Amino acid sequence: MALAFLSLLLLLLFPLSLLLILRLIVRPKPVKIPIKNRHVFITGGSSGIGLALAQRAAQEGARVSILARSLQKLEEAKQSIHLATGIEVATYAADVRDFEAVKKAVNEAGPIDVLVVNQGVFMPQELEEEELDEVRFMIDVNLMGSFNMIKATLPLMKKRDGHGPASIAFMSSQAGQVGIYGYTAYSASKFGLRGLAEALQQEVIADNIHVSLIFPPDTETPGLEEETKRRPQLTSIIAASSGTMKADEVAKKALHGIQSGSFIVPCNFEGLLLSIATAGLSPQRSFLMAFVEVVAAGIIRFAGLCFQWNWYGSIEKWHAQKRSKYLGSSWCLIFRCMHMAFLLFRSCPNDCGPVVLHDIVSYMITVQE
Numbered sequence: 302m303a304l305a306f307l308s309l310l311l312l313l314l315f316p317l318s319l320l321l322i323l324r325l326i327v328r329p330k331p332v333k334i335p336i337k338n339r340h341v342f343i344t345g346g347s348s349g350i351g352l353a354l355a356q357r358a359a360q361e362g363a364r365v366s367i368l369a370r371s372l373q374k375l376e377e378a379k380q381s382i383h384l385a386t387g388i389e390v391a392t393y394a395a396d397v398r399d400f401e402a403v404k405k406a407v408n409e410a411g412p413i414d415v416l417v418v419n420q421g422v423f424m425p426q427e428l429e430e431e432e433l434d435e436v437r438f439m440i441d442v443n444l445m446g447s448f449n450m451i452k453a454t455l456p457l458m459k460k461r462d463g464h465g466p467a468s469i470a471f472m473s474s475q476a477g478q479v480g481i482y483g484y485t486a487y488s489a490s491k492f493g494l495r496g497l498a499e500a501l502q503q504e505v506i507a508d509n510i511h512v513s514l515i516f517p518p519d520t521e522t523p524g525l526e527e528e529t530k531r532r533p534q535l536t537s538i539i540a541a542s543s544g545t546m547k548a549d550e551v552a553k554k555a556l557h558g559i560q561s562g563s564f565i566v567p568c569n570f571e572g573l574l575l576s577i578a579t580a581g582l583s584p585q586r587s588f589l590m591a592f593v594e595v596v597a598a599g600i601i602r603f604a605g606l607c608f609q610w611n612w613y614g615s616i617e618k619w620h621a622q623k624r625s626k627y628l629g630s631s632w633c634l635i636f637r638c639m640h641m642a643f644l645l646f647r648s649c650p651n652d653c654g655p656v657v658l659h660d661i662v663s664y665m666i667t668v669q670e
């Protein structure tokens with residue numbers, strides 16, 4: 302009896318002491334980022350996730366500014382937010398690749414409390430087929446554009462009123478946590494954001510600025526609609542492991558993640574698993590999440606390997622199907638019939654006509670199948 306009690310106590314002691322230690326050591330310390338009456342600046346705020354985020358932030362009482370290239374889309378976004386909430390947002394037309402234009406917009410907008418670096422372009426294709434210009438475009442907009450935004454924003458952000466906690470949030474993607482077929486350039490740009498965010502957090506923590514990285518799965522937006530027109534089939538098959546969300550659901554998770562100061566912000570259940578699996582050496586403010594990461598590390602790695610097993614299975618199957626499609630194609634059929642006829646006529650030159658015909662027909666049928 303005493304022994305059972307003692308072992309139960311030991312069994313409980315281990316997780317409890319781990320929780321206690323984690324509570325003491327997680328860094329940076331937990332923080333709350335208020336949104337109400339603060340200036341939220343969203344790049345790519347004229348469409349999709351950015352637009353949904355702008356509307357939500359406005360509804361929660363923030364002063365919202367949005368930036369994108371097309372004036373017309375900005376105007377439409379402004380009107381749709383006004384129609385839905387009665388609130389006016391400020392708009393800035395600039396290309397994030399143009400540092401001077403971005404600096405002008407940010408200085409006009411005034412000190413920013415919450416910067417959401419959300420602009421992004423995605424053109425999936427196998428690297429071998431993709432033009433280098435497209436690769437460069439994705440890296441320029443998604444990664445260099447993010448550097449431009451931060452360089453332009455930081456000086457004023459540091460001088461913000463009251464020095465309350467500020468935030469810089471990046472819209473990454475689950476393809477920024479794991480490499481996905483067809484996304485060599487896109488994944489590279491989004492993985493790049495992670496390095497940028499981890500290093501930046503250490504540099505700005507002393508200014509009470511807190512970094513968040515948001516990792517949505519496929520999300521129903523005008524961008525995704527365009528993307529699906531040209532997406533390789535395997536990209537869609539693998540991306541489907543995580544399902545699809547609505548832009549407003551992603552915006553809700555994103556805003557909540559920013560407000561609770563989380564460094565890593567997953568958006569759905571698969572995303573939560575993915576974040577635990579790829580926790581690595583990222584900062585973690587929540588001791589409860591840190592506890593889950595420590596305890597689940599082994600089993601989640603196993604789950605990750607199962608996903609890879611499944612994905613490589615799909616890739617293998619896809620290539621096999623491509624081969625059998627070639628076997629079923631008409632050119633191949635003609636070639637094989639000629640080959641078969643040649644072999645048959647060579648082996649039985651005399652009175653075996655009906656046999657030859659029968660063989661050719663059955664051969665054609667099997668090839669068609």
Ligand SMILES: NC(=O)C1=CN([C@@H]2O[C@H](COP(=O)(O)OP(=O)(O)OC[C@H]3O[C@@H](n4cnc5c(N)ncnc54)[C@H](OP(=O)(O)O)[C@@H]3O)[C@@H](O)[C@H]2O)C=CC1
Nearest residue numbers: 345347348349350369370371397420421474519520522524
């Ligand atoms: N939709 C999805 O499935 C997912 C999207 N994401 C990420 O979420 C973010 C938003 O995606 P989503 O809402 O789908 O995209 P959309 O294509 O719907 O919207 C993109 C926004 O970014 C702006 N933008 C694009 N290029 C530039 C540029 N060079 N300078 C300034 N603004 C620019 C666009 O306006 P304009 O063209 O006028 O410049 C638009 O406002 C992206 O970073 C994307 O990678 C992550 C995971 C999944």
Ligand SMILES: CCCCCCCCCCCCCCCC(=O)[C@@H](N)CO
Nearest residue numbers: 423474475476519540543574578604605
């Ligand atoms: C260990 C557990 C693992 C859990 C599941 C992992 C599922 C990963 C799926 C990755 C999907 C990537 C979608 C990218 C969407 C995107 O960014 C584009 N639409 C472009 O915008």
